[in-house]
Amino acid sequence: MRKIFGLAALCLCLTGVDGALAASSKLRIITWADYVPPDLVADFKKETGIDVEVTLSNNEEMISKLRATGGAGYDLAQPSQDRIVSVQREFGVYKPIDYSKVKLGQFQPALLDVVKRNATLDGQVYALPYLWGTDGLVVNTRIAHVGDYLDLCRPELRGKTSMRLRRPLLMGFAFGMGKDPFALYGQPAAYQALMDEVGARLIACKPNVKFYYDNKDQLLNGFRSGEVAAAMMWDTGGWKLNRENPDIQYVVPRSGALGWIDTFALPARGRNDAAAYAWINFVMRPANAARVIRSVGSFSAAVGTGPFTDPKLKAQFAASFPDAALRAIHWYPAIPPGLEEMEGKVLDRVKAAN
Amino acid sequence: MAERATGRIGAGIGLALLLAPALLWITLLIVLPHVDLAILSFRERVGARQYAPSLAQYATFFREPLYWHVFLRTAVMSVLATALTLLVSFPIAWVIAKIARGRSGSFLFVACLVPFWVSETVRTLGWMILLRQSGVLPALLVRLGLTAAPPELLYHDATILLGLVYTSMLFMLIPLVSSLESLDDSLIEAAYDLGAGGGTILRTIVVPHAAPGITAGCIIVFMLTLGNYLTPTLLGGKNSQWFTEQIYTQFITRFNWEQGAAFGFLLLALSTALVILGLRATGQRFGEVMQRS
Numbered sequence: 001m002r003k004i005f006g007l008a009a010l011c012l013c014l015t016g017v018d019g020a021l022a023a024s025s026k027l028r029i030i031t032w033a034d035y036v037p038p039d040l041v042a043d044f045k046k047e048t049g050i051d052v053e054v055t056l057s058n059n060e061e062m063i064s065k066l067r068a069t070g071g072a073g074y075d076l077a078q079p080s081q082d083r084i085v086s087v088q089r090e091f092g093v094y095k096p097i098d099y100s101k102v103k104l105g106q107f108q109p110a111l112l113d114v115v116k117r118n119a120t121l122d123g124q125v126y127a128l129p130y131l132w133g134t135d136g137l138v139v140n141t142r143i144a145h146v147g148d149y150l151d152l153c154r155p156e157l158r159g160k161t162s163m164r165l166r167r168p169l170l171m172g173f174a175f176g177m178g179k180d181p182f183a184l185y186g187q188p189a190a191y192q193a194l195m196d197e198v199g200a201r202l203i204a205c206k207p208n209v210k211f212y213y214d215n216k217d218q219l220l221n222g223f224r225s226g227e228v229a230a231a232m233m234w235d236t237g238g239w240k241l242n243r244e245n246p247d248i249q250y251v252v253p254r255s256g257a258l259g260w261i262d263t264f265a266l267p268a269r270g271r272n273d274a275a276a277y278a279w280i281n282f283v284m285r286p287a288n289a290a291r292v293i294r295s296v297g298s299f300s301a302a303v304g305t306g307p308f309t310d311p312k313l314k315a316q317f318a319a320s321f322p323d324a325a326l327r328a329i330h331w332y333p334a335i336p337p338g339l340e341e342m343e344g345k346v347l348d349r350v351k352a353a354n
Numbered sequence: 355m356a357e358r359a360t361g362r363i364g365a366g367i368g369l370a371l372l373l374a375p376a377l378l379w380i381t382l383l384i385v386l387p388h389v390d391l392a393i394l395s396f397r398e399r400v401g402a403r404q405y406a407p408s409l410a411q412y413a414t415f416f417r418e419p420l421y422w423h424v425f426l427r428t429a430v431m432s433v434l435a436t437a438l439t440l441l442v443s444f445p446i447a448w449v450i451a452k453i454a455r456g457r458s459g460s461f462l463f464v465a466c467l468v469p470f471w472v473s474e475t476v477r478t479l480g481w482m483i484l485l486r487q488s489g490v491l492p493a494l495l496v497r498l499g500l501t502a503a504p505p506e507l508l509y510h511d512a513t514i515l516l517g518l519v520y521t522s523m524l525f526m527l528i529p530l531v532s533s534l535e536s537l538d539d540s541l542i543e544a545a546y547d548l549g550a551g552g553g554t555i556l557r558t559i560v561v562p563h564a565a566p567g568i569t570a571g572c573i574i575v576f577m578l579t580l581g582n583y584l585t586p587t588l589l590g591g592k593n594s595q596w597f598t599e600q601i602y603t604q605f606i607t608r609f610n611w612e613q614g615a616a617f618g619f620l621l622l623a624l625s626t627a628l629v630i631l632g633l634r635a636t637g638q639r640f641g642e643v644m645q646r647s
Contacts, residue, residue, distance in 0.1 A: 060607040067609065089402045090609070159506075166607070209592050211509060225488040337402065344608045345418070352420050352595050 027275040030055045030062050031078040032262065033216070035131065036283075037295035044282055050275045059083055066093040071268030076276040081261045082332035084119040084126050090337065095266045096124035101277040106284040111301040115263055118334040127263035128280065129301035131292070134257035134329055135168045136320075138238035142247040143229040148254040149176030152230055153205035160229040162222055165212045165347050167340070168258055172232055173198045175255040175330060182333050192342050199346035203353040212351070223248055236297030239316045250316070252325045259329040261301070395615035411616035421600065421617075428597040429624055431511070432579040435518040439526045439575050440568065442519060447530035452539070466527055474521060478588045481517055482508060485589075509591030517585040522578050526571035533567025534560075569636055569643045573629055580625050597621055 025048075029036055033056050041052040057065065059080055066077060071093035079087070088094050104112065111129040119127035139146045144157055149172040152161045163169050174181040174194055184191040210228055213219040216237065222228035223241050235257070238250025264280050266273060282288060289300040290308030297313065398408035415421045450462050469477060484490045485507040492504035507513065537560065545555045561568070586596035597617065604614030633640055 060609075064606045064609065087609075092403070206592065212592050214587075225486075227487050340608065341610070344603075344610075345420075348420055348600070348603070352424060352593070354593055 025049055025272075025275065026051045026053060027076065027272055027279055028053045028055070028074045028270075029076045029078070029279070030057050030065065030074040030267075031076075032056065032058065032296075034296040035078060035262070035292070037291060040283060040288055040291055040295075043288075044279065047282065048275075048278055050278065052279065063087050063091075063093070066267055067091045069269070071095075071270070073269075074267045075270035075272040076279065077265045077267050078130060078262050079127075079265055080332070081115045081118050081127055081129070081263050082334050084263065084265060085121050085334045086337050086340075088121050088126055093268050094126045095268050095270070095273075096126055097128055097264070097266060098277075099125065102128060103281045103284070106281070106286070106289075106302055108301050108303050111261060114331060115261060118332075119263065119265075127265045129261050130264050130283075131296060131298045131300055132259065132261040133298040134235045134252070134259050135172065135232065136235060136238070136253050136257040137230060137251040138223070138233040138241065138248060139230045139251050140223065140226070140228075140245075140248050143226075146230045146251060149173050149232065150201075152232065153201070153208055157208050157230060159208065159210050160227075161208045162210050162213050162219055162228045162231040164214070164219075164232065165351055167343050167347075168260075169202070169232055170195060170198050170343055170346065171258055171330070171332075172253070173201055175258075176253065177201065178255070182330065185333060185336055185339065188338060188342075191339060195342055195346045199350055202350045206350070206353060235320065239313065239320075240297060242316065243312070250320050252320055252328075256328040256330050257325070259331040261331070391615040391618060394612055395619055397612055399612065405612075411612050412620075414613065415616060415620060424595040424600055425597050425620065425624070427595065428580060428621075429628065431514065431518075432576055433628070435515050435522070435579045436572050436576045438515060439519045439522050440572060443523055443526040443530055443571070446523075447527055447534055450527070451531045451534035451537075463527075463531070466524055469520075470524055474584055477521065478517060478585055481513075481520070481589060485513060508589065509594070511590070511594065513589045513591075514586050514594060514596075517589045518579050518582060521582070521585055522575040525574045525578060529567040529570040529574070530564065531567075533564045537563045565636065565638065566643045569633065569638050572632065573643070576628065576632075577625055580621065 027050050029052060031054060036052065036054045041054070045051060055074065062077055062079055063083065065073065067087075070091075077094075084094065107129060111132065115127050115129045116125055119125055137146055137149070137152070144160065146152060146154075146157075152163070171181050177198065179194055179197075181191065181194060184194055210222065211218070213222070213231070219228070219231060219233065220237065220241065223231070224244070233250075235250050238248065241248040242250065264276075266276055270276065283292060284300075284302045286302055286304035287308055289302030290305040293300050293305060293309055293313070299317075395411055396407055396409065397405045398410040400406045415425075446462075446466070450459050450466075454462055482489070485492070487504050487506045487508070489508075491507060492501075495501050496504050541559055542555055545559055550558075581598060583596070583598040583602065586594055587599055590596065598621070601614050601617045601621070604610045604617060608614075629640075633643070
């Protein structure tokens with residue numbers, strides 16, 4: 001018995017030492033589902049000897065976790081580009097990106113510029129683009145005819161639609177009502193009035209909502225079982241459903257899809273910046289970026305992925321986004337402070353309304 | 355004399371050492387975080403990274419009808435769920451304690467316990483599979499010809515109540531069974547001999563004897579229900595709002611820790627107030643209830 005204890009203690013000691021040694025070559029990433037494919041992690045380990053530890057999250061949780069620790073616990077985060085400056089100003093959870101350590105040639109210049117413009121605070125840039133995509137409508141064309149956000153409220157779709165009670169829904173409905181919420185970002189009073197109007201419209205639309213979805217699988221299953229006929233949803237989710245059932249299609253709304261860009265950002269108290277930069281340069285290589293695209297289905301900010309990309313996805317993209325639709329995408333500008341509070345109250349009211 | 359003193363000191367040290375883990379637990383994991391939250395709840399953001407002491411968070415709660423509506427709704431539904439749990443559990447507890455004694459009694463008890471071997475998430479998802487429109491129960495109703503189209507049984511307030519009662523039944527059963535077991539059968543026999551009916555026996559003998567168990571079960575179930583997050587969120591419909599959900603939203607999606615902390619304290623106040631009220635109404639004392647059950 002004693003021997004076994006001794007052995008166990010020895011094992012514990014060894015793992016302890018092992019853990020201490022490995023800490024210097026470990027990269028802790030907090031990111032979205034499928035953003036860090038396991039096979040790339042294995043290749044990265046082979047090439048650099050660095051272990052990657054992935055924590056799955058979403059924008060709000062990511063920011064809340066970093067806020068709780070003052071930016072510690074992770075070495076790399078992947079928030080959306082519009083959620084960086086306000087968060088940095090408020091909570092100081094990121095550190096600036098040293099562009100000299102990044103192979104900028106691997107990034108598409110246009111996306112790099114958008115992110116630079118939206119993620120600069122006091123002359124320092126806090127983010128690099130990683131993946132982008134759009135929010136629009138997913139429709140089971142056999143049951144429903146939907147061409148714009150407000151069509152979700154048509155009477156024949158009673159109890160057959162789904163939405164996510166977060167800010168993209170407010171933006172989509174605002175554009176659908178012919179307004180431009182982004183233009184009102186600088187005028188709190190006018191923005192509040194617009195949000196109240198959008199909230200009233202969403203409350204009136206509530207009988208049409210089957211459920212407000214909170215995770216991807218809930219919504220996908222809603223479509224698969226036929227319980228949901230139309231939803232406000234992201235593009236690749238729609239294309240994924242389309243491969244399973246050709247009746248289900250991603251529809252770019254007439255008033256324009258909403259474009260998001262998810263980024264690389266360095267948490268303020270990350271311990272392994274070198275590994276983070278190594279990962280960024282590794283994962284943005286064209287061949288690797290193409291593997292990310294296959295894993296997540298969204299589009300990469302990397303250049304030269306064309307030859308590696310799945311032709312089916314390319315075809316789906318081209319079908320959904322003719323040139324005019326691509327130009328009509330509304331890209332999220334950085335959110336000024338205070339707006340999210342207004343939006344939050346409107347969303348609460350929608351949720352609680354009967 | 356000196357020896358005795360050292361003995362007493364030794365006993366004191368022993369007691370301190372024995373209590374240390376519990377005290378450390380309470381101070382580090384319960385008292386300190388609550389103090390921190392209390393400080394948070396009494397401040398207000400006045401600018402980027404600037405905060406000033408204020409009562410604004412509590413004022414918001416009372417000014418915004420939405421929040422206290424959700425608050426009251428949560429309270430009423432929790433009381434309802436507790437009452438339902440008691441109604442459902444009492445006959446079961448009676449069967450376990452009085453009718454199916456010995457082997458079959460413990461078998462029934464284990465049968466009630468088995469669902470708790472899987473996590474709450476899995477149990478709740480099980481209900482979703484059973485109740486959703488394309489699920490088992492609606493399909494069965496259509497097959498039996500009771501309805502033409504499969505009805506949506508999920509996403510109603512009644513579904514939330516069902517889930518809550520199901521999750522908390524065990525916590526009502528345990529104190530009930532233990533308090534009913536100690537009831538002497540001869541008392542009931544004597545009552546029958548003296549001509550009392552079933553209702554009178556229940557009212558004058560069984561319930562008064564089981565009162566501490568009933569109260570303890572109700573307190574535990576009520577607190578579990580009020581603080582439940584998972585069941586109302588998963589089973590509740592598009593209109594359902596539970597106060598814990600509101601706290602989560604404030605903390606995580608709105609980054610408004612101050613408001614979330616204030617909501618947390620309001621919920622704590624609510625549960626304390628209702629428990630005290632319940633004890634008063636039934637003429638019981640907290641310490642006694644917890645000791646006897």
